[in-house]
Amino acid sequence: DGGITQSPKYLFRKEGQNVTLSCEQNLNHDAMYWYRQDPGQGLRLIYYSQIVNDFQKGDIAEGYSVSREKKESFPLTVTSAQKNPTAFYLCASSPVTLAGGSTDTQYFGPGTRLTVL
Amino acid sequence: AQSVTQLDSQVPVFEEAPVELRCNYSSSVSVYLFWYVQYPNQGLQLLLKYLSGSTLVKGINGFEAEFNKSQTSFHLRKPSVHISDTAEYFCAVSGSARQLTFGSGTQLTVLP
Numbered sequence: 746d747g748g749i750t751q752s753p754k755y756l757f758r759k760e761g762q763n764v765t766l767s768c769e770q771n772l773n774h775d776a777m778y779w780y781r782q783d784p785g786q787g788l789r790l791i792y793y794s795q796i797v798n799d800f801q802k803g804d805i806a807e808g809y810s811v812s813r814e815k816k817e818s819f820p821l822t823v824t825s826a827q828k829n830p831t832a833f834y835l836c837a838s839s840p841v842t843l844a845g846g847s848t849d850t851q852y853f854g855p856g857t858r859l860t861v862l
Numbered sequence: 863a864q865s866v867t868q869l870d871s872q873v874p875v876f877e878e879a880p881v882e883l884r885c886n887y888s889s890s891v892s893v894y895l896f897w898y899v900q901y902p903n904q905g906l907q908l909l910l911k912y913l914s915g916s917t918l919v920k921g922i923n924g925f926e927a928e929f930n931k932s933q934t935s936f937h938l939r940k941p942s943v944h945i946s947d948t949a950e951y952f953c954a955v956s957g958s959a960r961q962l963t964f965g966s967g968t969q970l971t972v973l974p
Binding site for chain 1: 871896898966
């Protein structure tokens with residue numbers, strides 16, 4: 746059964762602690778993405794990766810870090826430098842990009858809700 | 863740069879009535895357009911997409927959308943909604959930046 750898994754579904758952390766969110770896909774997709782969702786603001790791109798061992802900053806990368814050591818995995822670390830980390834985090838993946846560099850359909854995981862106390 | 867505007871943040875509608883959720887975009891290049899649906903505390907699910915060809919696109923759950931290049935719009939429609947359609951709907955555009963840009967979302971609430 747192919748898809749994207751994110752764990753855990755709910756995560757609580759104390760202020761000042763780093764935390765890593767897991768994202769795994771078995772769709773054999775090349776590209777993977779991390780988004781942050783806040784109420785009334787839609788989705789904002791944090792980081793994305795087109796191939797293994799390469800990734801680019803999105804619109805709101807400050808206070809976050811990622812790695813892409815395997816095609817199937819794209820973990821996101823929320824560091825203590827992120828001023829307001831409480832949010833819903835969504836991971837997505839997509840197959841090869843379309844002609845012209847555009848991205849094809851992105852498929853989303855179920856999300857992780859992070860609450861910093 | 864590209865951007866997406868969803869003109870209505872909330873749309874209440876009675877069951878079995880028609881609905882239209884509006885989406886306008888701006889981009890300096892050719893675009894691909896998507897509509898996603900999100901149920902509470904879940905990820906996004908693709909409803910439909912426009913890549914090329916016919917400007918009227920049919921998706922899942924009886925939804926359809928029409929791409930209008932001159933008006934830079936991609937409005938989502940359904941002729942008769944059900945209670946189960948209550949969810950948040952996101953319009954998104956993909957241009958040359960290898961990224962999706964999302965609108966801020968429209969909460970559709972279907973009333974009995």
